[in-house]
Amino acid sequence: MTLDTETAQRQVLDAADALFYERGVQAVGMDAIRSASGVSLKRLYQLFPSKDRLIEAYLDRRDQLWKSMLAEHVDAATDPRERILAVFEFLHTWFLQRDYRGCAFINSFGELGTVSPRVAELAMQHKEGFRQALGELAAAAGAPDPDRLADHLILLSEGAITRSAISGTADPATRAREAAVLLLDASLPA
Template sequence: MATSRDAGANHQRLIDAASTLFFRDGINATGIAAVAEAAGMSKMTLYAHFASKDELIVAFLDKRNERWEAAVQQTLTASESPAQKLLGLFDLHRQWLREGGLRGCPYVNSAAEFPDRNHPVRLAVERHKTGVKQHLLDLAVMAGLKRPDVLVRRLFLLLEGAFLTGALENDDSVFLLAKDLAAELIEAAQPTA
């Protein structure tokens, strides 16, 4: 009889297998049978954990977001000022692009495969992207920067653009330029004395 620890381990193995295959081959190109096989399980076991492929995709994105949030907290703790923390998020994005083998953002990749904005996968993507913007906004407000809502939109575009360009050009150094531009934006948003 399987224990809850076994069930939890199997659940995580399925998410890990899906993550590898979705990232490498694409979501729509990856079948349930391939995920089950990569996890060393049957399709029946997979369906005991996830009612549908969509549910598995959302679990993959949500689990990645949990890891992302933990990495953000670690990055924020390592920096002193809110402005340094904002720039630290550029370093973190660069690190995650490298760790993903320069394959791009799994959230953007997922959104491209699911154009319906009300689809559960798109809603998971939106949750993640909203969280990224919220971190930027919280830090901009904490730093007392002018027009934080406008600054956040600009910084978010730099992050997204650097992630996409880095993947397309197979070059994570674009984050250095994006970080320099972000520093200029942050400096320009400093309150006047």
């Protein structure tokens, strides 16, 4: 039975997502993706003519997932200050996921950033999108310099992401939230 394009693409991306995130993009070959997805190698290359294209699709998908999960947490809060702190609550929830291996963009950039300008670009776009989202939250909370506050908040967030991946604990999100509270107290109007 031949899978429709949408189903085959989803199965390939599901397999790529799981394998790339768990093992790294360089360690996983197209044969492993074929085996895990159940999609023939010929069909796999019809859908994604190169591994580079598959990596790009994987990162695009991760970006959409990240934005969706972040928005879900932030949108649950109504107070502008609490919306900022919800970012750190989201991080804590994410870090508790059984398969948490850090940020797919940082991981991919670490593996391919110097040899793949496209991976480097996608990582930069993802991180800049996160910084912009933090800037919007800071502006909504009345920060006199929302861009500067966003720069501070992203350093806390990214530090927590990396520290959690290395330590294997969600505690860095809690510590980053505590630091964010101090930062907001110092940065936002009373």
